[in-house]
Amino acid sequence: xxxxxxxxxxxxxxxxxxxxxxxxxxxxxxxxxxxxxxxxxxxxxxxxxxxxxxxxxxxxxxxxxxxxxxxxxxxxxxxxxxxxxxxxxxxxxxxxxxxxxxxxxxxxxxxxxxxxxxxxxxxxxxxxxxxxxxxxxxxxxxxxxxxxxxxxxxxxxxxxxxxxxxxxxxxxxxxxxxxxxxxxxxxxxxxxxxxxxxxxxxxxxxxxxxxxxxxxxxxxxxxxxxxxxxxxxxxxxxxxxxxxxxxxxxxxxxxxxxxxxxxxxxxxxxxxxxxxxxxxxxxxxxxxxxxxxxxxxxxxxxxxxxxxxxxxxxxxxxxxxxxxxxxxxxxxxxxxxxxxxxxxxxxxxxxxxxxxxxxxxxxxxxxxxxxxxxxxxxxxxxxxxxxxxxxxxxxxxxxxxxxxxxxxxxxxxxxxxxxxxxxxxxxxxxxxxxxxxxxxxxxxxxxxxxxxxxxxxxxxxxxxxxxxxxxxxxxxxxxxxxxxxxxxxxxxxxxx
Amino acid sequence: xxxxxxxxxxxxxxxxxxxxxxxxxxxxxxxxxxxxxxxxxxxxxxxxxxxxxxxxxxxxxxxxxxxxxxxxxxxxxxxxxxxxxxxxxxxxxxxxxxxxxxxxxxxxxxxxxxxxxxxxxxxxxxxxxxxxxxxxxxxxxxxxxxxxxxxxxxxxxxxxxxxxxxxxxxxxxxxxxxxxxxxxxxxx
Numbered sequence: 001x002x003x004x005x006x007x008x009x010x011x012x013x014x015x016x017x018x019x020x021x022x023x024x025x026x027x028x029x030x031x032x033x034x035x036x037x038x039x040x041x042x043x044x045x046x047x048x049x050x051x052x053x054x055x056x057x058x059x060x061x062x063x064x065x066x067x068x069x070x071x072x073x074x075x076x077x078x079x080x081x082x083x084x085x086x087x088x089x090x091x092x093x094x095x096x097x098x099x100x101x102x103x104x105x106x107x108x109x110x111x112x113x114x115x116x117x118x119x120x121x122x123x124x125x126x127x128x129x130x131x132x133x134x135x136x137x138x139x140x141x142x143x144x145x146x147x148x149x150x151x152x153x154x155x156x157x158x159x160x161x162x163x164x165x166x167x168x169x170x171x172x173x174x175x176x177x178x179x180x181x182x183x184x185x186x187x188x189x190x191x192x193x194x195x196x197x198x199x200x201x202x203x204x205x206x207x208x209x210x211x212x213x214x215x216x217x218x219x220x221x222x223x224x225x226x227x228x229x230x231x232x233x234x235x236x237x238x239x240x241x242x243x244x245x246x247x248x249x250x251x252x253x254x255x256x257x258x259x260x261x262x263x264x265x266x267x268x269x270x271x272x273x274x275x276x277x278x279x280x281x282x283x284x285x286x287x288x289x290x291x292x293x294x295x296x297x298x299x300x301x302x303x304x305x306x307x308x309x310x311x312x313x314x315x316x317x318x319x320x321x322x323x324x325x326x327x328x329x330x331x332x333x334x335x336x337x338x339x340x341x342x343x344x345x346x347x348x349x350x351x352x353x354x355x356x357x358x359x360x361x362x363x364x365x366x367x368x369x370x371x372x373x374x375x376x377x378x379x380x381x382x383x384x385x386x387x388x389x390x391x392x393x394x395x396x397x398x399x400x401x402x403x404x405x406x407x408x409x410x411x412x413x414x415x416x417x418x419x420x421x422x423x424x425x426x427x428x429x430x431x432x433x434x435x436x437x438x439x440x441x442x443x444x445x446x447x448x449x450x451x452x453x454x455x456x457x458x459x460x461x462x463x464x465x466x467x468x469x470x471x472x473x474x475x476x477x478x479x480x481x482x483x484x485x486x487x488x489x490x491x492x493x494x495x496x
Numbered sequence: 497x498x499x500x501x502x503x504x505x506x507x508x509x510x511x512x513x514x515x516x517x518x519x520x521x522x523x524x525x526x527x528x529x530x531x532x533x534x535x536x537x538x539x540x541x542x543x544x545x546x547x548x549x550x551x552x553x554x555x556x557x558x559x560x561x562x563x564x565x566x567x568x569x570x571x572x573x574x575x576x577x578x579x580x581x582x583x584x585x586x587x588x589x590x591x592x593x594x595x596x597x598x599x600x601x602x603x604x605x606x607x608x609x610x611x612x613x614x615x616x617x618x619x620x621x622x623x624x625x626x627x628x629x630x631x632x633x634x635x636x637x638x639x640x641x642x643x644x645x646x647x648x649x650x651x652x653x654x655x656x657x658x659x660x661x662x663x664x665x666x667x668x669x670x671x672x673x674x675x676x677x678x679x680x681x682x683x684x
Contacts, residue, residue: 440590440619441589441593441617441618441619441620442587442588442589442593442617442619442620442621442622443587443588444585444586444587444588444620445585445586446580446583446584446585446586447583447584448582448583448584449582452584462617462619462620463619464618464619465619470619470620482586486588489588489590490573490574490590
């Protein structure tokens with residue numbers, strides 16, 4: 001029985017116009033000189049109003065053309081929920097009907113960006129259990145709040161699943177993070193390179209200001225360095241953005257478990273609401289970036305289709321926590337993955353030879369640089385700070401490489417649990433991935449001549465996830481370890 | 497659980513495929529050599545001759561080694577392949593997790609009566625090439641039957657679990673009622 005057809009909320013036309021609008025603004029700013037000149041000519045009476053409008057008209061025409069196109073697309077796109085499928089018909093020049101089997105839908109999530117919050121709409125994101133579309137959201141539908149709730153309810157009823165009132169703000173959550181926790185999470189997970197940049201920037205500013213104070217013409221000094229400071233601030237913008245982005249993404253983070261579903265909500269500018277079916281969780285990752293590892297913390301993310309598909313988005317379940325707190329909170333949200341850690345088999349020491357090619361490369365580059373600097377004596381480096389920088393790099397890079405390899409041996413390991421495989425990877429950072437054997441889609445291991453000589457192998461475990469998460473490479477282990485994984489992944493329920 | 501070796505025809509096919517590719521490369525290098533005869537430095541010409549010799553050696557040796565190393569395995573639960581020249585790679589897929597089976601054969605394969613099977617899971621895919629037509633068809637058929645059998649087995653277990661789960665619940669309810677009644681009688 002076919003249900004009533006409906007369209008997306010009309011504001012989607014303006015939302016899709018966003019890119020063009022910003023393009024027009026950029027055009028206007030970049031052509032500011034011409035615009036000012038044109039207005040000047042108009043005031044002086046050397047140009048007519050018509051000529052000025054013609055210039056603006058081109059930009060307006062582009063916006064209008066895109067607006068009309070979006071309006072046609074909106075007007076000709078119809079959505080309907082039929083017995084077992086969602087059908088999206090688009091009757092433009094090419095008629096297209098996209099049918100999505102409701103049984104294959106893995107996730108229905110809701111999202112609101114700033115624009116959608118102003119106009120009171122929600123974006124519904126549907127994801128199917130498909131590896132080919134695992135990297136992106138399959139369908140996005142923008143509806144008013146009431147329509148979005150009804151649509152979600154309708155689809156979930158057909159999936160034989162209870163629809164939770166995720167939009168209800170009064171619901172009590174199992175896990176909530178305050179602004180302070182989120183700021184701490186940003187610090188724990190900060191990229192060390194970004195931090196070095198910021199420290200270098202601050203030190204540079206202090207040195208520059210000191211040099212001005214000692215000089216006579218203070219004002220001249222400030223004016224001289226102002227240009228450089230503005231340039232550096234622009235570069236620092238991206239570094240700062242990477243540091244504070246997570247604060248806005250995970251602002252007001254709340255999570256709760258009810259029956260076989262986990263409900264997540266977070267976001268400052270873009271409000272996200274996710275529903276994760278526990279049986280669709282293919283793995284759980286516990287990640288400790290370098291600062292978190294030093295301070296004994298880790299965050300938890302789930303690997304499943306539908307959450308974390310978008311760019312710069314993680315399917316976060318818990319923010320940075322100490323191990324005992326993390327386990328406590330994980331037992332509320334996902335007790336299926338609160339498992340006693342199996343004995344860890346460390347990376348084989350015999351595989352130390354694999355570090356040699358990297359060492360040859362790193363040391364080779366450093367030695368070549370040193371030789372070249374000595375060979376070209378005429379290139380005299382007068383600036384002391386450049387000399388210090390070169391010396392630091394020439395010593396620092398090989399040291400960092402050696403330390404990373406030592407840490408890699410200390411970190412990498414594999415734990416063969418009864419039902420779950422634990423894969424530990426990393427050097428400075430550490431990632432522990434818990435993969436149920438029943439979720440392993442493919443096991444691959446390889447041996448070159450040297451590995452064969454030592455009876456070792458290196459492998460990859462494939463699971464259903466987005467491109468990055470689906471491939472889980474292992475370190476070097478004895479061949480028997482891979483045989484054990486092989487045997488465990490073939491055990492299944494219902495085997496006679 | 498033994499891996500099976502390919503038929504001898506597969507080795508000939510590997511040689512033909514490698515030679516076709518090698519000839520194309522050699523023709524390209526020779527053409528470059530003739531066209532840029534006057535302008536090419538001796539070092540570059542030397543490198544080209546070296547590459548051509550390597551290609552010839554590769555096309556003579558590589559197919560034989562590949563053939564000797566190529567193995568496949570089909571059991572009730574898994575489909576696996578082991579292949580490679582210098583690095584030998586083993587790929588294993590549980591039949592239970594297969595989504596798609598694709599059987600194909602290109603012109604060279606058809607000339608030798610060979611086929612290729614590509615099986616896809618939700619997380620990856622494996623290719624087993626150079627299979628004789630009958631063997632490939634039998635494997636594809638076996639995989640189809642096994643996928644269905646496994647689905648039926650799992651459904652049965654699920655139904656049994658639901659049934660016994662319900663009975664277990666009913667038993668618990670009866671126990672509770674009995675206990676309650678006993679309690680009431682005891683109170684009397």
